Amino acid sequence: MRHVLNTALVLFLLSALPASALTTSDCFDCHSDESLTKVVGGREISLFVDQEVYGRSIHGDLDCTDCHEDLARVKDEHEEELQSVDCGSCHDDMAEAVSAGGHPAACHECHGKHDVLPREDSRSAAFDLNVPATCCACHLEHGEPDVCGQWERGMHGVVLIRSGVIFSAVCNDCHGSHDIRGAGDEGSSVARGKINDTCSSCHRGIVEIYNASIHGQVFKDSPEDAPVCTSCHSAHETERALDDVFHLTVVERCSSCHEEMGYTFSKNYHGQVTGMGYTRAAQCPDCHGAHDILPQADPASRVHPDNLVATCGQCHEGANRNFTLYMPHADYHDAEKHPMLYYVYLAMVVLLSGVFIFFGIHTLLWFIRAYLERLKETGPGR
Amino acid sequence: MTELAQTQTPVQGERWYLRFNYYHRFLHALIIISFLGLVLTGMPLKYYQSGWAQTFARYLGGIGMAGYIHRVCGAITWLYFVLHIAFAFYYVVKLREEPFWKWIVGPNSMVPWIKDVKDVAGHILWFLGMGERPRFDRFTYWEKFDYFAVFWGVGIIGFSGLTLWFPEFFARFFPGWAFNVAIILHSDEALLAAGFIFTIHFFNTHLRPEKFPLDHVIFTGRISEHEFAHERPLEYQRALEQGRLGKMETTPPTRTSLIWSRIVGTIAYGIGLIMIILIIYSAIGQLH
Numbered sequence: 001m002r003h004v005l006n007t008a009l010v011l012f013l014l015s016a017l018p019a020s021a022l023t024t025s026d027c028f029d030c031h032s033d034e035s036l037t038k039v040v041g042g043r044e045i046s047l048f049v050d051q052e053v054y055g056r057s058i059h060g061d062l063d064c065t066d067c068h069e070d071l072a073r074v075k076d077e078h079e080e081e082l083q084s085v086d087c088g089s090c091h092d093d094m095a096e097a098v099s100a101g102g103h104p105a106a107c108h109e110c111h112g113k114h115d116v117l118p119r120e121d122s123r124s125a126a127f128d129l130n131v132p133a134t135c136c137a138c139h140l141e142h143g144e145p146d147v148c149g150q151w152e153r154g155m156h157g158v159v160l161i162r163s164g165v166i167f168s169a170v171c172n173d174c175h176g177s178h179d180i181r182g183a184g185d186e187g188s189s190v191a192r193g194k195i196n197d198t199c200s201s202c203h204r205g206i207v208e209i210y211n212a213s214i215h216g217q218v219f220k221d222s223p224e225d226a227p228v229c230t231s232c233h234s235a236h237e238t239e240r241a242l243d244d245v246f247h248l249t250v251v252e253r254c255s256s257c258h259e260e261m262g263y264t265f266s267k268n269y270h271g272q273v274t275g276m277g278y279t280r281a282a283q284c285p286d287c288h289g290a291h292d293i294l295p296q297a298d299p300a301s302r303v304h305p306d307n308l309v310a311t312c313g314q315c316h317e318g319a320n321r322n323f324t325l326y327m328p329h330a331d332y333h334d335a336e337k338h339p340m341l342y343y344v345y346l347a348m349v350v351l352l353s354g355v356f357i358f359f360g361i362h363t364l365l366w367f368i369r370a371y372l373e374r375l376k377e378t379g380p381g382r
Numbered sequence: 383m384t385e386l387a388q389t390q391t392p393v394q395g396e397r398w399y400l401r402f403n404y405y406h407r408f409l410h411a412l413i414i415i416s417f418l419g420l421v422l423t424g425m426p427l428k429y430y431q432s433g434w435a436q437t438f439a440r441y442l443g444g445i446g447m448a449g450y451i452h453r454v455c456g457a458i459t460w461l462y463f464v465l466h467i468a469f470a471f472y473y474v475v476k477l478r479e480e481p482f483w484k485w486i487v488g489p490n491s492m493v494p495w496i497k498d499v500k501d502v503a504g505h506i507l508w509f510l511g512m513g514e515r516p517r518f519d520r521f522t523y524w525e526k527f528d529y530f531a532v533f534w535g536v537g538i539i540g541f542s543g544l545t546l547w548f549p550e551f552f553a554r555f556f557p558g559w560a561f562n563v564a565i566i567l568h569s570d571e572a573l574l575a576a577g578f579i580f581t582i583h584f585f586n587t588h589l590r591p592e593k594f595p596l597d598h599v600i601f602t603g604r605i606s607e608h609e610f611a612h613e614r615p616l617e618y619q620r621a622l623e624q625g626r627l628g629k630m631e632t633t634p635p636t637r638t639s640l641i642w643s644r645i646v647g648t649i650a651y652g653i654g655l656i657m658i659i660l661i662i663y664s665a666i667g668q669l670h
């Protein structure tokens with residue numbers, strides 16, 4: 001009897017109040033409880049929301065129902081399953097960019113949920129210094145090339161992590177923030193056709209030099225046939241051109257297109273000592289230039305005959321015109337291109353073969369004879 | 383004790399004669415040191431694509447250090463070359479022990495002459511069991527070949543090496559492609575020198591059964607009477623007839639000098655053998 005009366009009282013009191021939606025404080029009545037959980041797919045997940053953190057977030061002034069829109073229609077207890085929050089209802093341009101690009105992450109995977117902060121805030125997951133960690137939370141797992149490790153070892157990573165330079169390039173500086181596409185997508189900021197422009201947003205001066213070079217000229221007409229920034233510098237593991245590792249690997253990079261030049265380089269002194277890890281020897285860019293490479297016939301080229309004295313003179317102080325007649329790419333096996341070198345080489349082969357064949361036989365016969373003589377002296381019967 | 387074994391080990395009461403004086407031995411020591419140094423630091427560059435070459439360079443303190451050692455050894459090479467020329471000049475012009483023309487054709491000359499051609503043929507016939515062993519004089523034909531191999535080798539390798547050491551200077555006199563030629567000459571002539579010394583010279587002079595394991599005469603300077611008479615009968619006879627033999631007589635080699643000869647010889651053999659194996663290994667790899 002008493003139970004019935006209590007129920008009636010509650011109903012009476014409730015009916016006396018105006019019917020209204022859930023307020024933020026209603027939500028925190030339950031969700032402040034740190035032990036509040038539910039089970040999704042066999043896994044227990046917390047339903048706790050830290051009110052203090054939420055209050056400090058950029059959305060701290062909003063009501064829960066501003067984002068959890070389906071709750072706006074709920075008067076009392078809500079369904080266990082809520083609809084996903086649609087950030088695009090306010091941030092429509094960003095949401096459109098994400099869906100256009102096709103990056104599969106949900107907003108909160110990068111920005112957080114109740115703790116969303118503006119990207120200028122150093123605690124934000126989207127703050128420049130924090131972006132690598134944010135992206136790498138997924139990109140380390142997905143079995144792709146170790147782009148995060150490569151970036152860390154690369155110049156951009158070193159400058160950011162070791163030197164704390166905040167304007168060093170992090171993931172979104174090249175890949176974009178919301179309209180993120182694979183490099184194979186022509187519309188991507190890192191697509192072959194667009195990467196030069198992307199790098200140019202910081203390395204403006206270099207890209208202008210590059211555009212005037214033979215590589216840049218070819219790129220204008222047929223982007224597929226010319227190297228772009230990342231062809232030589234790699235995408236993530238961008239070495240500093242002054243570092244040893246760049247000196248020692250640059251030949252390989254250039255050779256991936258200029259195969260023959262790489263081969264003939266390796267057959268000559270500069271290539272040999274470079275192959276032995278001697279960075280001070282001349283590698284491709286030391287003679288041909290780096291971003292300003294021009295064909296030999298171009299009077300502005302570093303390897304144009306008129307400029308060679310200066311080019312060789314960078315290392316060989318006092319080099320004269322005679323000096324520049326050295327052929328750093330000579331292949332003495334090539335009788336057509338270098339007949340004289342070929343015949344010098346051939347003469348040496350004949351000399352060596354002659355000496356070794358004559359003395360080889362001489363030595364062998366001598367050994368047999370001397371051995372037989374020895375047997376005669378020490379053999380049985382003596 | 384066999385007859386041949388006696389030639390290498392001092393026997394009580396045997397007479398010993400001086401074949402190489404301190405100057406000769408000193409120059410040969412310079413050759414050993416510089417030559418081994420040059421081969422050890424040069425071959426890794428020639429065969430830099432082989433793993434062993436990289437390891438060599440690393441243990442030598444990098445290719446820069448190897449290049450430094452190579453140049454120091456090159457300078458030593460030029461030093462002994464000049465010292466030898468000075469000696470030859472002193473011997474021929476100043477000392478004048480014999481008429482000037484004998485400098486070319488005499489038994490004390492290093493210049494190959496008709497007898498040497500005959501000796502080559504005679505020696506080969508003896509190898510084949512078709513004749514008596516030729517009676518050799520003070521310098522045999524293979525020793526003269528060794529001598530001119532070094533002389534020619536230092537000339538070619540040494541000069542091409544100098545041009546590559548100071549290309550800016552030599553470009554005042556030669557066109558730049560001369561350095562391309564110099565590299566081929568330097569590198570292949572060095573291969574010839576290393577290949578020859580580490581196999582043919584080692585065998586002819588030291589490792590053949592009569593001398594095995596080492597002919598210490600270039601280290602101790604001394605040759606036993608038995609070996610002298612057996613190996614160089616013409617010179618022995620002439621010295622005997624001219625009454626010079628007594629003047630050539632000296633003390634037997636000391637035990638210490640023999641031990642040191644063995645140590646130095648073994649180190650040189652070891653380095654030579656290792657280098658030959660590595661060179662052949664790399665050369666075969668480069669054929670492809």
